[in-house]
Amino acid sequence: MGIASGKPTTGDYANLGLSLFPYARNINNTVRQVSSEGVGSLRVSVYRVYGGGSSMYGRSYSLINPRYVPYYRNFAGLPSVNSGEYLLRGSLQFKDINVGRLFAAPLEGNTGGLPFELYQKYDQLQNPVNLIINKKF
């Protein structure tokens, strides 16, 4: 029916909207997810810079995308064994988020201050993927 019959329906307008604004589909899915499972089931992206002596299977994650933080190594307090070659992104359910330190600690060797340092179990991480980075952190 719809456009084929010469008179667009509400569904046609919705599909047109989704094709113009693909993010709307995600929002739509998110709303559906929240209404059926509650806010705790919402997923948020988390990040971990690793490499060298730092494994991808650690406990420290960040809510902040390191690609948007200059001097990330210093603010996040990456140890010298971490070569910063890789960036892992995964997602966590809202209910699983465990904020370890509100801000990365200023220790001997770094400034600290990066907000929301997460302390998670690796099996809580969903859909982990390595992102392409242009240069080491």
Add this chain to the structure above:
Amino acid sequence: MGQLNLANADLIKYQNILSALYNILEETNNSPQANIILDVQNALNKKNYNDIRKVLNSVDMWGGAGAVWEVYIDNEIQEKKFKQEIIKLIDLMEETNLLGSGIKRIKKILKED
């Protein structure tokens, strides 16, 4: 500054905890972190106040991904032992007035875990 005035009993406690941590890290294939522990042990042997304070409170020990405290240990028994030793180390650092800022929180996290 200069020489650290740690009692011999405290030095022995430090060495015992650090040795336990070293062994767990080596057994669980976390050699880079085990080497960090070796650096701390070496500083303790030299008894230099500045060095000991620096290495004990370093970003290599308590920082983000790859630091000693946050290392992933697959074996549950070893992981439990590791956490206990880390908590003992933080307690001892506090007792001997060597605990830097931001580290006490780690003890709370590990206890709640």
